[in-house]
Amino acid sequence: MDEIKIFAPATVANISCGFDVLGCCLDAIGDEMIIRKSPAKGVKITKIIGENLPLETDKNVAGVAALALLDKLNFNENFGFEIEIYKNIKPGSGVGSSAASAAGVVFAINELLGKPFTKLELIEFAREGERLACGSPIADNVAPAIFGGFTLVKSTNPLKIIELPTLKGLYATIIHPQIEIKTEDSRSILPSKIELSEAVKQWANLGSLVHALHTNDYNLFSESLTDYIVEPYRSKLIPDFDKVKNNALQAGALGCGISGSGPSIFTFSKDKQIAKNVSVAISEVYKKIDVPFHIYITKINTQGIKIL
């Protein structure tokens, strides 16, 4: 195989009680990428359609992730790789745009080379893209992008990822208000210290949520989707967050929270019709205050990156 075309999915990280550890993979939002072997050595990004992102290999998250993989192999064949990126995920939207590019390229090169690496190793390389994008080799978006479904980052050093079961038939509705939140703002707004009593409630919910996924318990899943720690701070950066959340829950959503560090807001629903109802209910909030937005209704993607 000399060329591969893939779908690199968007992902939701920081799912309510799972700040920094719990993510899931989406199905109807994602980039397409074509990666092919080329006579020229090295990694070259030949095309980026849809967004204005750097073509220089060492300034692009996909390029950096690809180099991390090839470095590990001490790659010295008489060919290289060309990358084309068809970007559908908006950078800075909070649904893992950089993770999709980084995870996608390492998945694709691994396929072209006959799968020398495990999925866990691919996550290690993709994290180097995340390090470029946000200064830290976070894994909570690249893990669900590569494994699919719900994932838990048990630890980052050493990297240990747990693949969790997914509730049957679960849908997400994602709304992306077109505002910019600076990464430094979404970080600096968080306190470095939190109340122990609040932390206890948070970890009780995360334990319950893992149990809910294993037992396919929609009610418990819903009851566990509360974020006592981060949402009270970061929600202030998102216009009318409380109204969106309230409308989502009124329309039947199982839960609602900030996707990644925002501004996108995720909601989960137990079937497609409810996900559509939620879409209508939360769109109204931003229509009313004239905030432009994108909205997506999607299954949970249990496969992760797909070969097209």
Place this chain on the structure above:
Amino acid sequence: MDEIKIFAPATVANISCGFDVLGCCLDAIGDEMIIRKSPAKGVKITKIIGENLPLETDKNVAGVAALALLDKLNFNENFGFEIEIYKNIKPGSGVGSSAASAAGVVFAINELLGKPFTKLELIEFAREGERLACGSPIADNVAPAIFGGFTLVKSTNPLKIIELPTLKGLYATIIHPQIEIKTEDSRSILPSKIELSEAVKQWANLGSLVHALHTNDYNLFSESLTDYIVEPYRSKLIPDFDKVKNNALQAGALGCGISGSGPSIFTFSKDKQIAKNVSVAISEVYKKIDVPFHIYITKINTQGIKIL
């Protein structure tokens, strides 16, 4: 049925990453209780063998729990209840002594009355005993005493308890150094605020531990039994805690931590032989420094309170 004899088990709360929420039920340590209908109305504690505890109903955790149950029923039959307690669990040892008495009595009276209440309701009554014992209606010992196995207190208001699966064949070795830790010391030594970054590691571990119980994964269970938050503080109150822990892990224990608020230390092992090896290894620590201790090797009790 006019009389019932039960085994009221000891329990481990605050299991490592599950401070305030995760507990489990033990099999080889526990009290025996006899509860019988009596011609005299009300609740009377007629006998306590083994420990010097108050016989007055309203000053005894079992008495208070029994009254909470009867109050809820607006109980007004022409009989009452007598309670005999054969106490084997040392009060203040950290393995749920008060919880065993409180849970045992409400379980027994519920049986004598034809089971008007669910197990969850029984936990509500037993918590009133805990309120008397420690000032707060904690549920993390009474829940495993009544349900058996591993339990997660998802929330206390409203009370929601999750029954988790138990690893097959799991054993605990519990060592109780005969020292007194004042409840106020074990509380006041904890900070009210903790680092967010440490809390993230704690909830990642609790999520992983729940996953490990569902997948019968001993390695992951072991890797998840780390307490970043509470153990660094409370372990200072227990002589040579670090040596005990180190010896336990060297002898093959899956994990080791402070039971409840101490001074007992729990360890888990994947079979009885390892649990015995651990027992020898940790006993040596206290023999060397002449701290008197009790030690117990026990299966995890998946049934909870037992009718004898």
